[in-house]
Amino acid sequence: MAPDVITLTEQHQQLLTRLSELVEDLDPERPESLQRIFGLGLIALTMQVTSKARSEEKDELVEELGELAKEMVEAEK
DSSP: OOTTOOOOOHHHHHHHHHHHHHSTTOOTTSHHHHHHHHHHHHHHHHHHHHHHHHHTTOHHHHHHHHHHHHHHHHHHO
């Protein structure tokens, strides 16, 4: 499936709708909002994988993932 075509489950759609009630600039109908959410999810996943890699002493992977995550966080600002 192409990354620009994502089908959301009903549960995910409900979660997005509820979040949009709390986050002022979140609109689940706008691709920019979905891209932002996807990016934040990638950051969270990267942090999880980085922690696991650190515990397995995969220092090179930890460094690479850390740099990528840092770039993404800076781009979100």
